[in-house]
Amino acid sequence: MHVPDGFFDVPVSVGAGVFAAAGVAVCLRGARRELDDRTAPMAGLVAAFIFAVQMLNFPVAAGTSGHLLGGALAAILVGPYTAVLCVAVVLLVQGFFFADGGLTALGVNISLMAIVTTVVGWAVFRTVTRAAPGSRRAVVAGSFVAALVSVPAAALVFTALFWLGGTAPIEVSSVAVAMGGVHLLIGLGEGLITAVTVSSVLAVRPDLVYGARGLARRLVLRTADGEVEVGEQEPAPVRAGLRPVLVGGALVAVLLAGFVSFYASSAPDGLEKVAADKGLSANAGPHHLEDAPLAGYGVKGVDDQRLSNGLAGVAGVGLTVVAGGAVFYAVRRRRRHQDRAIA
Amino acid sequence: MSGGHHQLYRPGETLVHRLPPQCKLVAVVSFAVAVVATPRECFWAFGVYALLLGAVAAAARVPAAFVARRMVIEVPFVLFAVAIPLIGTGERIEALGVSLSVPGLWAAWNILAKATLGVAASILLAATTEPRMMLLGAERLRLPRLLVQIATFMLRYMDVIGDQMRRMRVARESRGFVARDLRQAPVLAKSAGALFIRSYERGERVHLAMLSRGYTGEMPSIRDLSASRRDWGVAALLPGLAFVAALVAWSLP
Amino acid sequence: MTAVPLPVSLPDSLKVSGLAYAYPDGTQALFGVDLTIGRGERVALLGPNGAGKTTLVMHLNGILTAGHGSVEVAGLPVRKDTLREIRRRVGLVFQDPDDQLFMPTVREDVAFGPANLGLKGEELDRRVRDALDKVGMIDAIDRPPHHLSFGQRRRVAVATVLAMEPEIVVLDEPSSNLDPASRRELAGILRDLDVTVLMVTHDLPYALELCERAMILSGGVIAADGPTAALLSDGDLLSAHRLELPYGFAVPAHPH
Numbered sequence: 001m002h003v004p005d006g007f008f009d010v011p012v013s014v015g016a017g018v019f020a021a022a023g024v025a026v027c028l029r030g031a032r033r034e035l036d037d038r039t040a041p042m043a044g045l046v047a048a049f050i051f052a053v054q055m056l057n058f059p060v061a062a063g064t065s066g067h068l069l070g071g072a073l074a075a076i077l078v079g080p081y082t083a084v085l086c087v088a089v090v091l092l093v094q095g096f097f098f099a100d101g102g103l104t105a106l107g108v109n110i111s112l113m114a115i116v117t118t119v120v121g122w123a124v125f126r127t128v129t130r131a132a133p134g135s136r137r138a139v140v141a142g143s144f145v146a147a148l149v150s151v152p153a154a155a156l157v158f159t160a161l162f163w164l165g166g167t168a169p170i171e172v173s174s175v176a177v178a179m180g181g182v183h184l185l186i187g188l189g190e191g192l193i194t195a196v197t198v199s200s201v202l203a204v205r206p207d208l209v210y211g212a213r214g215l216a217r218r219l220v221l222r223t224a225d226g227e228v229e230v231g232e233q234e235p236a237p238v239r240a241g242l243r244p245v246l247v248g249g250a251l252v253a254v255l256l257a258g259f260v261s262f263y264a265s266s267a268p269d270g271l272e273k274v275a276a277d278k279g280l281s282a283n284a285g286p287h288h289l290e291d292a293p294l295a296g297y298g299v300k301g302v303d304d305q306r307l308s309n310g311l312a313g314v315a316g317v318g319l320t321v322v323a324g325g326a327v328f329y330a331v332r333r334r335r336r337h338q339d340r341a342i343a
Numbered sequence: 344m345s346g347g348h349h350q351l352y353r354p355g356e357t358l359v360h361r362l363p364p365q366c367k368l369v370a371v372v373s374f375a376v377a378v379v380a381t382p383r384e385c386f387w388a389f390g391v392y393a394l395l396l397g398a399v400a401a402a403a404r405v406p407a408a409f410v411a412r413r414m415v416i417e418v419p420f421v422l423f424a425v426a427i428p429l430i431g432t433g434e435r436i437e438a439l440g441v442s443l444s445v446p447g448l449w450a451a452w453n454i455l456a457k458a459t460l461g462v463a464a465s466i467l468l469a470a471t472t473e474p475r476m477m478l479l480g481a482e483r484l485r486l487p488r489l490l491v492q493i494a495t496f497m498l499r500y501m502d503v504i505g506d507q508m509r510r511m512r513v514a515r516e517s518r519g520f521v522a523r524d525l526r527q528a529p530v531l532a533k534s535a536g537a538l539f540i541r542s543y544e545r546g547e548r549v550h551l552a553m554l555s556r557g558y559t560g561e562m563p564s565i566r567d568l569s570a571s572r573r574d575w576g577v578a579a580l581l582p583g584l585a586f587v588a589a590l591v592a593w594s595l596p
Numbered sequence: 597m598t599a600v601p602l603p604v605s606l607p608d609s610l611k612v613s614g615l616a617y618a619y620p621d622g623t624q625a626l627f628g629v630d631l632t633i634g635r636g637e638r639v640a641l642l643g644p645n646g647a648g649k650t651t652l653v654m655h656l657n658g659i660l661t662a663g664h665g666s667v668e669v670a671g672l673p674v675r676k677d678t679l680r681e682i683r684r685r686v687g688l689v690f691q692d693p694d695d696q697l698f699m700p701t702v703r704e705d706v707a708f709g710p711a712n713l714g715l716k717g718e719e720l721d722r723r724v725r726d727a728l729d730k731v732g733m734i735d736a737i738d739r740p741p742h743h744l745s746f747g748q749r750r751r752v753a754v755a756t757v758l759a760m761e762p763e764i765v766v767l768d769e770p771s772s773n774l775d776p777a778s779r780r781e782l783a784g785i786l787r788d789l790d791v792t793v794l795m796v797t798h799d800l801p802y803a804l805e806l807c808e809r810a811m812i813l814s815g816g817v818i819a820a821d822g823p824t825a826a827l828l829s830d831g832d833l834l835s836a837h838r839l840e841l842p843y844g845f846a847v848p849a850h851p852h
Binding site: 004006010013024031032037038039040042043045047048049055056068085088089090092095104167169170171192193194195196197198204205 | 351380414430453474492533559
């Protein structure tokens with residue numbers, strides 16, 4: 001799925017680049033919490049593993065072969081944050097050292113193959129294993145489903161990006177069907193390989209499967225003094241914390257406001273339609289802030305429609321975040337004062 | 344991406360080889376941006392870009408055949424690009440008895456031109472920059488240190504892991520295994536599982552070797568790579584001229 | 597070569613008491629290991645494949661945490677809070693030099709340790725050169741490790757550890773995969789070292805050549821402990837623990 005230069009237009013490439021950079025930044029901190037000072041060598045070795053494993057070709061249909069993407073597998077084996085970093089590093093190395101994948105398309109490639117597959121894969125995996133906690137079968141089954149879903153999910157996002165800014169005049173529905181179809185088959189292969197890989201690792205070194213923490217049995221040591229039971233030390237649960245949610249949410253908001261909004265339907269929204277139907281809008285006068293810099297969801301002075309809209313959207317999000325943040329902060333301070341007064 | 348990856352670096356002592364890596368990285372990425380931002384109708388601009396790359400290749404003494412061979416990586420997208428005029432929407436014309444979409448032809452040209460130029464530029468970068476230097480350059484450019492460290496370990500051990508995988512494949516095939524269809528996937532997967540365990544354990548041992556020698560989480564700094572203004576100036580030639588061409592292309596009706 | 601008389605006041609380089617351990621998949625490997633190694637001694641740890649020698653060694657610098665028992669290095673117990681110092685004192689040379697040579701050049705690999713201890717500039721450079729001199733690899737200082745032969749990598753790996761100035765150097769199968777010339781070169785290097793040496797090996801002649809004392813690890817415990825020549829001359833003892841002298845080899849009447 002490595003996208004070359006020129007496949008997507010500039011806004012999509014840049015937008016995806018911003019999203020990818022932010023995602024990687026979030027995962028840099030998360031990975032440190034997952035692995036601590038082991039992050040560099042462990043993630044590096046796992047990245048080398050993913051690189052090697054991506055060379056595993058399996059035939060999917062007559063003449064076509066798919067290869068393992070590895071995002072879901074990596075997430076289940078080493079945790080989601082580290083997995084994103086590993087695949088991202090693999091893509092960066094492939095781009096710069098092997099000329100594989102366009103340099104301007106790195107944003108798209110990392111978003112699709114490092115972030116989407118890993119996040120979707122991990123989310124699906126957790127859903128399945130939460131339904132049957134403590135079960136080894138659930139871990140393996142979860143691995144299968146997670147990997148299976150992650151691949152077409154990436155294909156779906158690819159299609160969405162294509163609809164937003166693909167440079168080829170092909171019906172989006174055709175792209176969706178073709179990409180989705182092929183990647184469903186690839187997903188099957190990926191699911192199978194992921195499940196069996198996780199299962200084989202579980203059999204020998206269950207402590208190496210991040211997704212199976214808490215499954216370990218208690219050990220018995222036979223010593224000269226008799227039998228001593230040694231409990232498996234549970235690694236500290238990784239608390240995701242609020243920040244990734246905030247950053248992720250902000251990013252999505254910016255992306256939506258900055259780019260997707262332009263493509264939003266220009267048909268009147270519910271309220272306007274009703275107003276028009278009921279003849280209420282005849283009484284609507286011009287807004288008294290009509291001449292403001294951001295009026296009409298555009299930026300005064302920027303002529304290109306799309307850019308103008310996009311900038312306005314981003315500015316809007318920014319102002320909202322600042323305003324909302326200020327309110328939130330003010331409220332929290334007040335509460336703290338109150339708490340302190342009580343204590 | 345499947346297929347064998349061989350390192351692209353060709354040792355040499357040319358001007359291009361000697362440029363500090365951070366300059367080359369910025370130059371190639373900027374060049375790629377200029378290319379992608381160019382409107383597709385301006386054929387001449389793409390000709391200029393190709394000439395620029397040719398000049399770099401000549402300066403770096405990288406033979407055209409080398410670049411051409413390594414561009415084979417592009418092949419899947421070439422096939423896709425060729426298919427676009429056949430399946431594209433919009434107004435159609437007849438050529439050689441085949442109905443082709445006009446926007447499709449434009450799109451195919453757009454993708455082919457930009458992707459090819461991008462790949463060629465990347466190949467030239469990789470051919471003239473040692474992997475280690477490339478990472479040091481990235482660090483200079485303030486790429487997050489952890490990412491650079493991960494990449495360092497990945498590069499150091501890529502061959503070792505790949506080697507292990509090859510040995511496992513030889514072992515499988517010596518026992519008559521042939522991957523024909525999806526049913527053989529479980530065998531491949533079990534090899535992958537074994538490979539993961541070995542990779543992970545090696546990672547643990549490497550970490551341990553690092554700890555054994557006093558590692559506390561921060562890699563000690565080693566080499567100092569500074570780029571002079573002249574270096575930046577030379578490196579800026581490629582993207583600079585490309586941007587000029589792009590701007591001219593944009594300003595033309 | 598006779599053992600150097602040891603000053604009584606120096607603590608033992610290594611003291612292991614009642615060490616027991618089981619792998620994550622449940623198999624128990626060590627069933628209570630007791631051993632003591634004094635400063636300046638050169639000791640060989642013998643035993644068949646699968647006896648748990650490497651597992652034992654990994655407890656010496658805290659890679660593995662014992663399920664039961666304790667390890668002390670020059671008086672300092674191996675615990676979570678002492679790991680950093682323990683790891684400076686115990687120089688572990690792995691069987692696979694690729695695990696240990698993780699930097700892009702030899703210089704950087706050997707410098708890694710002392711640099712982490714805070715050495716810089718002149719002093720760091722001197723440490724690196726001294727260590728490489730001791731192993732005879734000074735000429736390879738700026739080359740990448742994967743350009744070196746296996747034997748050369750093994751020597752550089754020893755240098756990376758020597759640069760830390762450890763209390764005890766533990767070598768895991770130092771002579772494995774070495775051609776005869778490399779083997780001889782490495783023996784010369786080890787003989788000239790001024791530290792305590794623990795050598796895990798099943799290369800019995802090498803053990804006899806370099807170590808005046810040997811221990812046999814078998815069945816997860818220390819089954820024998822004594823002068824190397826005496827152990828290797830005891831045919832019954834050797835065969836009871838799946839050890840054999842190589843074809844045609846006989847213990848010389850006066851080794852060293």
